[in-house]
């Protein structure tokens with residue numbers, strides 16, 4: 001015997017027990033004890049587990065041998081061999097239920113006992129091995145969360161299922177399980193089982209839905225194989241059952257993700273250890289790269305031109321710390337075309353994978369960026385000249401000012417306004433005007449440094465922010481350079497034009513430290529430059545602001561004066577050179593100021609001319625002059641003419657002709673009795689509409705050019721426009737006959753008048769010698785203090801009535 005077999009004898013007859021012990025010992029077994037009752041037997045077993053128990057059925061105590069064997073089966077896995085004298089069916093059947101390993105009827109031989117023990121031990125070891133293997137198999141299935149199922153000819157069996165909480169638990173009720181199979185899959189499942197039943201050796205699998213009692217849907221997969229069976233069935237279909245709900249969900253999610261990946265319009269890249277692994281179609285479309293170009297390359301193929309090495313490393317540090325990074329970069333397609341992309345990098349939390357994986361989403365925002373750039377361009381740049389517009393200029397000025405403050409620098413603002421630009425627009429058209437503005441902006445720009453900003457504020461106004469200048473002299477030089485560069489002629493629409501401009505300059509810190517104020521001051525200074533004769537520059541001076549506020553105050557007073565009827569007209573007569581008789585009178589405005597007394601046009605006209613007030617005052621003068629002429633005519637002075645000074649504003653007012661017609665009609669005046677005086681500069685400014693002049697001429701009104709000789713009249717306009725009279729400016733008369741130049745000018749104007757068939761009047765005559773000179777050179781009419789100062793209407797009546805007095 002190669003096994004050490006320990007035996008417990010349960011026997012109530014002590015002699016029998018001792019005899020049995022002796023026989024067993026002789027056979028080589030180790031008898032660990034003898035017990036006469038069940039309790040004693042359990043006591044001995046608790047001390048030492050026997051390999052086998054030899055059990056008498058009739059024993060002492062409350063339990064008989066069968067009951068003890070049954071309890072032993074429950075508690076310990078120890079084979080029991082009954083040794084008994086009972087052989088009736090009832091006892092046998094009770095004993096069978098305890099699954100004994102042997103049943104020996106007393107008396108038995110040593111050999112029978114030995115064989116019985118050996119066979120039992122062999123069987124027990126076999127059973128133990130099978131149980132172990134079954135346990136192993138069961139645990140393996142449990143660990144894999146699998147169940148087993150079996151179908152025979154008679155029935156289907158299912159052994160394990162998965163409960164809702166995820167634990168495997170035994171189920172053996174196929175019918176119940178079958179009922180829970182979703183209606184949609186029921187037939188599929190029975191077809192599957194039937195197919196396996198019919199096709200021996202076939203292996204199949206099927207996935208189907210099961211509805212739990214709570215109504216939740218689960219997915220199961222049955223794997224099955226049909227085996228050619230030994231008894232008792234002809235065949236055996238056996239397989240495993242797996243709950244696939246979770247796998248299915250994961251698969252669904254994966255399928256969804258794969259569709260999103262492929263169908264996304266955003267480019268998606270997968271990186272492994274920061275290196276390109278794969279990308280979707282959209283990525284290749286957006287960037288035009290091919291997989292081979294970038295496989296296993298770092299993301300720098302997108303970022304390197306925008307992010308330096310350290311920024312790139314910072315980006316990844318951020319991804320490592322926070323799990324993601326996003327931002328906009330400018331990059332290049334494979335064909336080097338620039339594009340803007342929005343990048344979103346996220347780390348993929350992969351379990352048990354040594355590879356560090358990330359996903360990079362790429363949106364092409366080039367169109368958005370370019371549109372934004374265009375909008376910004378439209379918002380901040382002047383579309384005609386491409387120069388910064390007012391908004392951007394002001395922004396840059398604020399910025400430059402801050403810098404100048406920090407670094408104690410001087411900063412200059414140059415406000416540039418083109419001279420007579422309206423004339424270009426009106427005569428050559430807006431296209432020519434636009435070309436001119438473009439040319440001029442280029443010319444000015446070429447004179448400036450990169451650190452300076454040239455902007456267009458609108459119309460013909462430009463501005464220069466001269467930063468980084470060391471002195472006011474530098475600003476002067478800039479202004480001179482601009483004036484200089486514009487003095488060269490430009491060709492616009494085939495015409496040679498010499499542009500010019502007026503420049504006002506304000507300086508930080510001298511004038512202000514506020515951007516708005518600096519621009520305002522430069523503007524004010526520009527007006528100063530303009531009124532000082534144009535084509536020049538002027539620095540701002542505080543008195544200019546005082547002048548401006550004085551202007552505003554005066555403007556208010558003039559409105560009141562008009563309302564309160566404080567204006568009056570004085571009249572200065574003009575005399576015919578042939579008979580020295582009064583031909584007409586010039587109406588000259590005066591302001592009977594309640595406190596300051598009589599004020600002259602110099603206190604009225606410049607202020608009024610800067611607003612539409614001039615039109616209102618001028619219209620009042622016209623109406624009053626017409627009214628007075630009507631009075632004179634009613635007094636018998638029917639040949640008397642009246643001259644009224646017209647301002648540029650008034651003359652360019654479209655309603656003028658209508659007003660004059662109305663006044664002539666109202667006061668019954670012949671049109672030829674009214675003469676309108678416009679200054680030569682009106683013609684030069686081209687503010688006077690030629691059509692307007694012709695309309696007035698048509699109605700019979702005469703037009704005379706005042707202050708002739710001071711402007712630069714174009715000879716062709718004198719010839720072509722409906723002008724009747726030239727008035728030689730007082731400045732040329734003043735020094736006649738002593739000043740040769742004045743004499744030359746006056747005689748030239750007189751000759752010109754003759755040539756063009758225009759009447760010539762000399763104004764400002766104070767001395768008889770002047771009259772002699774002018775008479776000798778064919779002057780048609782005289783006006784001046786020598787003859788009469790401007791006087792009240794009554795004096796004119798007197799003068800005309802007594803005019804035979806002067807000869």
Ligand SMILES: Nc1nc2c(ncn2[C@@H]2O[C@H](COP(=O)(O)O[C@H]3[C@@H](O)[C@H](n4cnc5c(=O)[nH]c(N)nc54)O[C@@H]3COP(=O)(O)O)[C@@H](O)[C@H]2O)c(=O)[nH]1
Nearest residue numbers: 588589600601621645646647706707763764765766784785
């Ligand atoms: N648009 C309007 N302009 C007007 C109006 N009324 C006047 N004016 C213009 O104002 C300027 C100044 O006018 P005023 O101070 O009235 O001076 C006139 C004469 O007093 C002066 N004058 C005339 N003769 C002499 C002289 O011998 N010596 C001398 N020192 N001054 C003299 O000249 C002024 C008239 O000049 P002119 O108009 O050029 O004939 C003046 O330019 C007016 O045009 C008005 O209602 N609207």
